[in-house]
Amino acid sequence: MPIYEYSCQDCGTRFEKLIRRDSDLDSLSCPSCGQQHLAKQHSTFAPQMGGAKQSAMPMCPSGGVCPTPGKCGLN
Ligand SMILES: [Zn+2]
Numbered sequence: 001m002p003i004y005e006y007s008c009q010d011c012g013t014r015f016e017k018l019i020r021r022d023s024d025l026d027s028l029s030c031p032s033c034g035q036q037h038l039a040k041q042h043s044t045f046a047p048q049m050g051g052a053k054q055s056a057m058p059m060c061p062s063g064g065v066c067p068t069p070g071k072c073g074l075n
Contacts, residue, residue: 005041008033014041 007014008030015031017024029036 006038007041008035009037009039010035 003016003018005014005016006028011030011033013030013032017028019025028038030038
Protein backbone atom coordinates (compact mmCIF):
# COMPACT_ATOMS: atom_id res chain seq x y z
CA MET A 1 0.00 0.00 0.00
CA PRO A 2 1.52 3.26 -1.06
CA ILE A 3 2.14 6.10 1.30
CA TYR A 4 1.87 9.48 -0.34
CA GLU A 5 3.26 12.71 0.96
CA TYR A 6 1.18 15.81 0.61
CA SER A 7 1.70 19.46 1.35
CA CYS A 8 -1.14 21.81 2.17
CA GLN A 9 -1.25 24.76 -0.18
CA ASP A 10 -3.07 26.82 2.39
CA CYS A 11 -0.94 26.47 5.49
CA GLY A 12 2.10 24.61 4.20
CA THR A 13 1.72 21.59 6.44
CA ARG A 14 3.37 18.48 5.07
CA PHE A 15 2.01 15.09 6.00
CA GLU A 16 2.00 11.52 4.83
CA LYS A 17 -1.12 9.58 4.04
CA LEU A 18 -1.62 5.90 3.51
CA ILE A 19 -3.94 5.45 0.57
CA ARG A 20 -5.76 2.14 0.70
CA ARG A 21 -8.39 2.92 -1.88
CA ASP A 22 -9.47 5.72 -4.13
CA SER A 23 -12.14 6.87 -1.72
CA ASP A 24 -9.41 7.84 0.71
CA LEU A 25 -8.39 10.55 -1.74
CA ASP A 26 -11.87 12.07 -1.69
CA SER A 27 -11.79 12.55 2.06
CA LEU A 28 -8.20 13.68 2.13
CA SER A 29 -7.76 16.95 3.95
CA CYS A 30 -5.07 18.85 5.77
CA PRO A 31 -4.69 17.62 9.36
CA SER A 32 -3.81 21.13 10.44
CA CYS A 33 -6.36 23.42 8.80
CA GLY A 34 -8.79 20.95 7.27
CA GLN A 35 -8.57 22.34 3.77
CA GLN A 36 -8.33 20.09 0.74
CA HIS A 37 -5.97 22.18 -1.32
CA LEU A 38 -3.23 19.60 -1.28
CA ALA A 39 -0.25 19.12 -3.50
CA LYS A 40 1.10 15.63 -3.88
CA GLN A 41 4.78 15.33 -3.14
CA HIS A 42 7.29 12.78 -4.27
CA SER A 43 6.87 9.33 -2.86
CA THR A 44 8.79 8.63 0.30
CA PHE A 45 9.60 5.24 -1.13
CA ALA A 46 12.38 6.78 -3.17
CA PRO A 47 15.65 5.28 -2.01
CA GLN A 48 17.76 7.57 0.08
CA MET A 49 21.37 7.92 -0.90
CA GLY A 50 22.89 7.89 2.54
CA GLY A 51 26.17 9.44 3.50
CA ALA A 52 28.83 11.00 1.43
CA LYS A 53 29.69 9.79 -1.99
CA GLN A 54 32.22 7.04 -1.73
CA SER A 55 34.59 6.00 -4.41
CA ALA A 56 34.78 2.35 -5.28
CA MET A 57 38.43 2.81 -6.15
CA PRO A 58 41.05 2.31 -3.46
CA MET A 59 42.66 5.51 -2.34
CA CYS A 60 46.28 6.08 -3.10
CA PRO A 61 48.38 8.26 -0.75
CA SER A 62 48.14 11.24 -3.11
CA GLY A 63 44.43 11.46 -2.52
CA GLY A 64 43.12 9.34 -5.32
CA VAL A 65 44.55 11.29 -8.21
CA CYS A 66 47.98 9.88 -8.73
CA PRO A 67 49.98 12.16 -11.04
CA THR A 68 52.17 9.30 -12.12
CA PRO A 69 50.05 6.21 -12.78
CA GLY A 70 51.62 3.09 -11.45
CA LYS A 71 53.88 4.84 -8.96
CA CYS A 72 51.63 4.22 -5.98
CA GLY A 73 50.80 0.74 -7.12
CA LEU A 74 47.09 1.38 -7.43
CA ASN A 75 46.90 2.66 -10.97
ZN1 LIG B 1 -3.47 23.20 5.85
